[in-house]
Amino acid sequence: MLKHELKKGSAELLILALIEDRPRHGYEIAKLIESRSKGALRFHVASLYPTLYRLEKRGLIVGRWLEKAGQRRRRYYRLTRAGRSLLAEHRTSWETFILALARVAGLRTA
């Protein structure tokens, strides 16, 4: 399992990235993280929702209750403009960092 610190630092990036294309609710986000990382990353309720609420409080994402036909209402989260901008920033920073790491520590990347 990945170290706790690494996960924490990247939580925001993951969440923001996943709702970039379309709004999602919390469970959807958690499932996607797990599936796309092939099980390497998993977010429990205890870490996912506080992060979501923090992001919302900072104005990076906004949550709305949506009722779809035949279902109970669910809380969907989407990116704000600020969130979109920050996502771009995060991406750049992480890419630079990873590249540097790769060079320095001699990592193989996918």
Next chain:
Amino acid sequence: MMDWISYLRAQLPRLAADPAREAEIVEELAQHLADIEREKLASGAAPEEAQAAALAEVSNRRALALEILRTDRSQPALAPPPIDPPSGFLVGLAHELRYSFRQLARIPAFALTVIVLLALGIGINAATYSVVRNVLLEPLPFRSPEHLAIVWWADKAWTTAFQGSAPVSGPNFLDLRRESRSFEHLVATAPRGVNLTGHGEAERLQGTATTSRLFEMLHTQPSLGRTFRPEEEQPGRNKVAVISDAFWRNRLAADPQILGRSLTLNGEAHAIVGVMPRGFQHPSPWTVGKPTDVWIPLPLDVLQVGRDANRYLVLGRLKPDVSYAAAQAEMTAISEHLERAYPDADNPGVALLIPLRQVLVGRLSGRLWMLLGASGLVFLIVCANVAGLFVARAVRRQAEMAIRAGLGASRARLMRQLAIEHLPVCLLGGTASVAVTVAATHVLRALMPPSIPRIDEIRVDGSILVMTLLLSLVVALIASVVPTLTVSRRMFSELLRQGRGPAAAARGTGRRVLVVAQLALTLMLAHGAALMLRSYWTLRTMEMGFNTEDVLTMRLDVSGPRYAKPEQVGRFFDEVVGRVKSLPGVTQAAAINRLPLEGGRNDTVTIEGRDPSLGRGPLVETRVITPDYFDAMGIRLVSGRMLAELDGTPGSLPAVVINQAMARLTWPDASPIGKRFRYDEGDPWLTVVGVVADTRQWGIERPARPEAYMIHGASAFQRELRFLVVRSATDPAGLAGAVRREIASIDSSQPVADIRTMADVVDTAIAERRFGTMLVGIFAITALALVAAGIYALMSFFVAQRTPEIGVRMAFGATRRSVLRLVLSTALTLTGIGTATGLAGVLATTGLARGLVYGISPGDPGTLAGGTVFLVVIALAGSLVPAWRATRVDPVEALRAE
């Protein structure tokens, strides 16, 4: 399926302050758990297994609740004032102002820097403006001053020193006064050196001879006694005097019984009839810096002589309902009538009416406005600097800005908030600037050369203070608009990195623009200062034509019954010169009627052999000397011979020596030696026997005018001998005492005044230019310091912002040198843009500067290049420390910080 909502409600501690919010959270979490359970069931797990999987998600319920509650409660670092003010505009305003003051108190260093900058920037400007306003713009301190005018006699054929005008002759004045209907009063004045004796040591006073109505014209009542009566213009009735307040207090001990007491002036008793109020001086371009001590009547018999001798300054007050145009028309008509009536007067001209204020201060207007412009540039640079500081601070507060924006504040709203926040510190700066203004005005008054008129009128009053207040508001406005232009755009795309340093993403465009603006303005200012310095230096080191090091001068206005005849004056000076020559340390001594650089005494002459229909000959400065003058003054002989003792004796050939300017003008193609000219018809022809080097007469900047020297014995001019010139082998100033004693031993009733070396004379001539150069120099140095500080701050910010990038580069193998290059190249780019803009500004304003520089073109490429290089050096100096810091960046630290 389990009822997760009930379970969570029962199991979780409090999640949020608001119950509705808490219910939402519970609902959301419950759905997540239900989804997990459902999914497990769908993949074939048993119900217990599915439930357990979901429960595992919320195993540490306390920690979960704590996290959620903390998020719910989280606040930004400082509680900003509410976006929507509680009630009304003013209450919100007060609220925000209180907040601003609280903010300010936290950052005393920043506040202090801004206050000092503003105090200096506004204070210097307000002081300069008070000078310009009081000297140039304010009306003269008399009733209805716009009706006060000077009457010049404009010579029709030839230009003279005062731009084609000359003072008026006595008979012409009398006719103008008698025939004109446009004036309430017309007054003739002339400065008179007045020797006071019988009151302790003989003393020379500044006197003015005037016709009787001077004081009525100025609507000024004496503080004691009365002023002149018309009958006191009659010869024999004119032995009265009106004295100034300063003279009364300083020399007469403010004697309350002063009226009726007698003063011995020029050997004659004058009764004091009045004392003028404190500070009163009649306004005249001839008495600037030389306030009058005593006014005496100008008697009619003196005025009636010499229709062609233009020697009186005529002042007039127009009647209230008469326009300048109408009065001028009348003056012109009277002048033509005079020309027809007196065809032999040989003084054709027209009376010109010029407003008095224009004559007094007109010559200074270009220079004073330029000075104000220069101080304005400093103000703009200070503004830009302060705005930069505000931007830097705003960048650090992006967190708060972003929250406000996220909570719905518009950009205008934020601008308003910033403006209000900046207001207290700007107002404090404005208040501090009042002290600077008062101090600077004092300093300016003290340093201004006395040749500048109206210095006593310079003061700081209410309108100046209003101006400082307005300026501080302007700065607040400018400094608020700029940061919001950059910050607000960013704040929607920017993020608060809680706890991180200055926002890494802020490009600092606004600050770059400010620094570029400062660079451009500084270049303009520095170039102006360099031009002035070069002009000053050219004048300072210019070949004067005379010896500046070893020559002492003194003024001897000889007067009294023993010197009624011109030759008595001449003999007196001969004796003085002879005695002084034998003093130890004296190499040579002589006398002359006017010193170089201090104005002239000119007459029109007729050249022999010139076609009389061409009109009268050139206007020639007339100098009367003792034989050794050229030697004493160190003036070089160019051709021919010097004048000798013999040339002064009656019966000898009337000889004259001219200067190069006259030779060039009058006989450009031949040697002037042997040529002749004369003053008036009936005067003997004067033969040119020598040519000497030029010396300037009308100040240091106007080129030398034609000049003729003659030995005093030969002419009636010898009554005008006035200045003793002494050449010393060592220190000229040290001879003063010995020379005075010699003079006193010959005649102790002749006071000695104006003891100066020729170096002092040059100094006085150049004083105004030196003053202006010094001021602009101070402005330029201030600007350079500010711009260096501005670049330093910007580069520090740049390095701090790019530290991670620098770390990455160094991790990739970049050397310290290449990092240095990175920083310096950024600084150089900014400097390049700023310099280019500044050059454009300089070239655009060369026309303005043309009249203000001497001996150099305003667009002089050498000076421009020098200024540019200097600015680049300063900019690089400002970047050095940040650049050095950049090379010290530890790549590991830099990356970790990111």
